[in-house]
Amino acid sequence: MYLLFAILVGRPDRIPGPPEPPEAEVQSLVLRSRGGDTEAMGALYEFYVERVYRSVRPLCGSAAATEDVVQDAFVKAFASLHGYEKRDNQRFIAWLSTIALNGARNQSARGRRRRELRERDAAREVTEAPRTPESALLDAEARGRLLRALEALPKRDREVLSLRYGADLEASEVAAACALSAANVRKICERQRRRLLAELTIRNDEDEAARAGEDP
């Protein structure tokens, strides 16, 4: 039960990024970044990196591949800020998430270096010292459970859910990024949301049962 609680309330050793600023402030940061102000770029990065990362993590094979996609997306976005216009009230996060989504699609289409990246991940798991073994276990289990549950979904639905809940986009923004209608996105979310939550609960119970079985 504690594990389920940890999944639902988030992990204690991950310091969350700053809350999203008002859109007017974002626009002013974008404007400053267009002029090459690295401080403004850093602020935009801090505001959005978590959401972008969470939205592409289920679409990439490994954490290392996700890092590559996120890095590419931010560099591309910063280099082409002149192309970003706040058309149709498009939020910066929606534009950025679409760039990251396309990067993730290309990355998974290429599929090369995946084994190498997984090996790099495994090495990092060892070198990255967690605060406590318990929190490391919670981290890995919660992450693994969610990723496994998402992997069971069709690719399109996985993209929709990742953008909706990972990047916290509106249904209309997800629809624009995935070339679907907003009604279709809502339908997919409604259908898969319950399935995913049920799957997470089952997997959590299985893990707890397995742990109970291991205990002497």
Next chain:
Amino acid sequence: MMNDDDTREDLQLNRAFSALSPSTQEREHMRRVILAAYAALPPLTEEWLTMLRSRPVANTIYTFAAAAVLVLGVLLSAVPWAALSEL
């Protein structure tokens, strides 16, 4: 219209996805890489010259062809076609 159950489930999934957040270490690492990669981006003119140098003949021809099409387009758009058709 969303009911309370939908909202609660949305919130649960948002929280579940927070498990995928990068660690503080990863976040710092990515930040450094991004800002360094951005700083290392060559200016557009330099990139263009590099592109020209890679295949000088072909790319010079393409460039001149594109410029010629552009000039032709501007000239043709300046012709008073409507007035000419009435003659």
